[in-house]
Amino acid sequence: MEYNFSEIEKKWQQYWKVNKTYKTVEDAAKPKFYVLDMFPYPSGAGLHVGHPLGYIASDIYSRYKRLRGFNVLHPMGYDAFGLPAEQYAIQTGQHPRVTTDANIARYRRQLDKIGFSFDWDREVKTCESEYYKWTQKTFIDLYNHYYNTAEQKAKPVTELVAAFEKNGNAGINAACGNPEVKFTAAEWKAMDEKAQHQTLMEHRLAYQKDGMVNWCPQLGTVLANDEVANGLSIRGGYPVERKLMRQWYLRITAYADRMLEGLDRIDWSESLKETQRNWIGRSTGANVRFKLQDSLGDLEIFTTRADTMFGATFMVIAPEHPVLSQVQLDKEVEDYVSWAKNRSERERQSEVKNVTGKFTGLYAKNPFTEKQIPVWVSEYVLAGYGTGAIMAVPAHDSRDYAFAKHFGLEIIPLIKGCDVSNESFDAKEGEMVNSGFLNGMQVKDAIKAAIGKVEELGIGTAKVNFRLRDAAFSRQRYWGEPFPVYYKDDMPHMLPPDKLPLELPSVDKYLPTEAGDPPLGRATDWKYEGKYGYELSTMPGFAGSSAYFLRYMDPHSDKCLVDKKKNEYWRNVDLYIGGTEHATGHLMYARFWNMFLFDIGEICESEPFQKLINQGMIQGRSNFVYRVVGTDKFVSLGLKSQYETQEIHVDVNIVSNDILDLDKFKASRPEYANAEFILKDGKYVCGWAVEKMSKSYYNVVNPDDVVSRYGADTLRLYEMFLGPLEMSKPWDTNGIDGVHRFLRKLWRLCHDAQNNFSVSNDKATPQELKSLHKIIKKVQEDIEAFSFNTAVSGFMICVNELTELKCNKREVLEPLAILIAPFVPHIAEELWESLGQKASICNAKFPEFNPAMLVESSFEYPVSFNGKLRYKKEMPLGLSKEEVRQRVMQDENTAKFLEGKPLKNFVYVPGKIVNIVC
């Protein structure tokens, strides 16, 4: 039988399904291993060839671990809530669930064709209420907890209430939205219900507040910071405005330090960790109060450079700063402030280099120099960071420098020998001058000394600031998890747990109501106990993806998110594979969410993803044809310079190795029906370029097409062969034949000329065993290093060697089939069965590597002198260094090359080289 991949693949996919080969159960006798893919959002476009890259890699690793005796958890599911299905619903009136289900079914069909070893009995869909019940439950838990900064742990709000009743908030260690507010136990008790409610809200890990949010009018919803880039929404690219709205937030900032520290204990790429560190943006410094004139009180600033206080010649506050409303401003200043406030994020960002600002008329006293310095207002100081005010040190901060130069303000250099005539000296190094008690110190020491002095004077404290903001958690959308929240007396209340899940109600349209409420406002009779209105916004996309990996451990429980025992068995994800685009979104929120669940004792590990690999993106490789302008003639790439041409994208599916299929091209569109071609050597060669894989570039390659033409095994192998997993690379079909050829060679290795299965039971020769053991070692090492491309190369070399040796010995082919099974499971199963094996190859045992098999009787060693190659020599293997030395010294060539000089050193690399240093 010829290698008939479609029949073989159909047969084994059926076999795996019927026999539940990939069903996983907890088994204390075996070590566990949890391999996870980032679950997909089932989009309407279906899978393209780039999507399975990570899935193939994780599948290979899962199958490998399984062969090594691990109990492997390798599940799959769908991140099924989201905007596209809802946008489609708005246009068509189709319920998002209908589209989502259809897309999921399509994804499943596509995934099944590739032969993954997922345990589909554990499938999780975030839009199912059996799952989002637990998302809602966790939200309630977040609401009912605060963050204890002394214990670095989430604690019940009830403890906080008890403490308030006893001592007010004195001595409370809690992450809090308004830490400056102080109250006594008596004051607490005197508060009415609403005031107490407000106070607790400032502490809860899930809380509601009026805040500036990223409002996207086109999408009709609020977005989180990670969903916005350069003032545009990531999805859709629509403009985003700042807007004051009452929203739910998660107090992720309370976990900033732990999230930072946790990075040191997990095995992620350095660049990804760096991205998260940047996003958290921890900076240490001090808050310092500058005394304002008259009785205006203090102006508090944050600085990381307390050492430069002596050079603070003016101050700058944000246009939103509260002090501006306390004083009568000049008309001119007033105008500037309102102009600056009304500028959009985009406008501000696009004109970063333009210096604008006004003198407020206020003065503050520099506590170190005792001088009165002017207070300016400028939009370059942001209200949302630090205290919204800075002390400006033009000599040592480039932004302050630009401002001072523009407005002619004083610049005092503070570091010995620095030149500030043309630019500021921003580096944190050198010796202090012009700085009173700090003179002579190095910058590092001066920072500490200055902060010490500030604290001593009682004008400020050491302070850590974060760039990270609390996460906006409300979306004014329909297709998401409903909040388990109802309103009574205008205050939010959590549903009792036994009322969960709160199901998503039906609505007539997926648009906001006339009153401007989110779509859920259209649901009729949707009230708690028939009278209390529910929260009308829904949760964002990251809510559902923050705990799905826990749910896979125990997907069907109606008692809890995950059973304690099962969680203790599977613990956390050992290997997580997914795209780098989730670096500051999903991967931040999931870590936060998981740490919280850990704190409240729901789970046993605080970091969810031990090792993480970012697979690179597969880009599209577009093809072009060149139409001679104004004609129906198309000219081949090499000849196009002789004509005036127009470059046109052509569907890559009618191009093979850059050669255009002329008939298919003519048939592809009516306007090409009469196309004429100017050929080169009888062929039409297309141009090409690497672009994003997208419908509009006609470069989308569907894995189904590759599978039907070459088979799933070829697709799997080729995706791995393309290059290192983590690298982005274009999908280039040009090499796929080579990989397919390899599989045919493998097939031929155990079939005779008549294509009958034929293996010999003879003993393998040392050479054959050497080939085998070389590949055992290589596959093992490469898989463990996630170097799948070199592993595939290894197989090719091995099969070439065995073909040359005409080796069809069972002793070699059986282990080889197991080795290759993780990569190409279908053909491996087929060979395994032909070899007379009854059980699936998935349950086989990984062959044992024996180093002794690599030893041969002799090698040809190059001998070199002073690193320069001089001659080659036959040398037996397994000699000691001394024996090698004797052999080399006895050689007549050696004496000739040594030229009477003494032997200085002797380098011997077994199997490689003998090097004589004279």
Next chain:
RNA sequence: GCCCGGGUGGCGGAAUUGGUAGACGCGCUGGUCUCAAACACCAGUGAUAGCAAUAUCGUAUCGGUUCGAUUCCGAUCCCGGGCACCA
């Protein structure tokens, strides 16, 4: 501006971490098979010189350490990514 990656044939990419650079695959050239083409198979393929054996050069550039450097160190240039009026 700050912080991470990375520069190797015509192309995708290897190199046991300091030991014969260019594995493996694509492409290209030649050959076998075929009436012919496709498929398949075999051989060659970094550059320069040479019929050849071979020689010289060669891993972005310059310099250093070493018997020996793609690998380590210093400087420079270029590409990719993250953060960014964050004080």
